[in-house]
Amino acid sequence: MKKEILRFRDVKLVYHTLRGETIAVENLTFSLKEGEFIAVIGPSGCGKTTLLSLAAGLLPPSDGEVLNDGLSFGYMLQKDELFPWRTIEKNIFLPLEIKKINTAENRERVKLLAEKYGLSEFLHSYPSQLSGGMRQRAALIRTLATNPDVLLLDEPFSALDYQTRLNVTEDVSQIIRSERKTALLITHDISEAISLADRVLVLSARPATVRFAHELDFGDVVNPLKRREERNFSAWFERLWRELNG
Ligand SMILES: Nc1ncnc2c1ncn2[C@@H]1O[C@H](COP(=O)(O)OP(=O)(O)O)[C@@H](O)[C@H]1O
Ligand SMILES: [Mg+2]
Structure with missing residues (x-):
């Protein structure tokens, strides 16, 4: 068993502005293991970037705990x-x-x-x-x-055109896997999540909470393009699409 290096426990984050309060995340619980690649998908504005800021300790939680002691983080935007x-x-x-x-x-x-x-x-x-x-x-x-220790990737491919995105996804996957990095990727692209991650978290609309968490079953197949050709790829797509839109 790989050890858990980052843990969220019932995390809540409230933004206070002149116009009032926004609860961005609530009851958010999950953990990330060493060497694991988690993809997080969720509707836009649900609190995904907030989740990364909490992970890195840039924002203190309003309630609950984020355990990230001694970890160093790298951001990719x-x-x-x-x-x-x-x-x-x-x-x-x-x-x-x-x-x-x-x-x-x-x-x-x-x-x-x-x-x-x-x-x-x-x-x-x-x-x-x-x-x-x-x-x-x-x-x-x-x-x-x-x-x-941990890479935080905030929709790093979303500004690229489709063809480039596929290529960069290949590159990034290969680099992260061969450097044995732990990664937390935010994306709104379901296919991207399935082609890259070991585990996918599906967030609710704001305030973000984990609605579903799935361990993907692609065995040794870590190459994104190969994954897209796997038999279970489309089943995962349909399932996550339903969960995201349901
Ligand atoms: N610094 C901030 N001050 C006030 N509200 C914020 C701030 N950052 C984000 N929000 C609000 O919190 C919610 C979640 O934002 P964010 O985490 O950026 O969502 P996502 O990355 O999923 O699109 C949004 O409603 C956003 O407007
Ligand atoms: Mg964002």
Whole structure:
């Protein structure tokens, strides 16, 4: 049994604004095991991004507990958010500068990671010279630069066109699996959730709570495109679609 490294217990989060209160999540309970890949799907505005902020400890819960002691987190967002005036190399080194761990050894490690995943020839290019897919790949390498325990992915593919999205999903899956990272992915794309995750959580409309949790049964098949060809893929799709819309 893998150990649980992140745990939400009856978590509630209330936003207070001048217009009043918004309960974004309530009675939210789940846990994430080391090395596990969880995908979270839910209607838009239900509290998914809030869930990630709670996970990372950026927002303290209004009630309940988030146990994330000693974990380090890396964020990947919808937009790649690479700085246009920095080369790819300078972009992927940025977290090292921010965390003040910009040593030759760490730079070398990050550079090797970039080379391993096909970015060698782009290290001295600027983001605008790369395709959307390549930029997301660079953004993932940057997220991995500080070697975080858990990756928090907030709809990282949703700004890409369909073809690019399939390719980037392949890349990201391969990188996360082979680097043995633990990941929490937010997506509103059911197919994406099924093709990537070990487990899928289906959230309710706001306030978000876990309505269903499923362990997917693709055995050793972790490659997203291969999964899409599996017999049980469409059954999962229909089931999750019903649960999400029911
Ligand atoms: N900083 C904030 N202040 C007030 N309300 C917020 C804030 N952030 C999010 N909300 C509200 O909380 C709800 C959940 O937001 P969010 O977690 O971003 O949803 P999702 O990512 O699922 O679209 C929404 O109704 C949103 O308007
Ligand atoms: Mg969001």
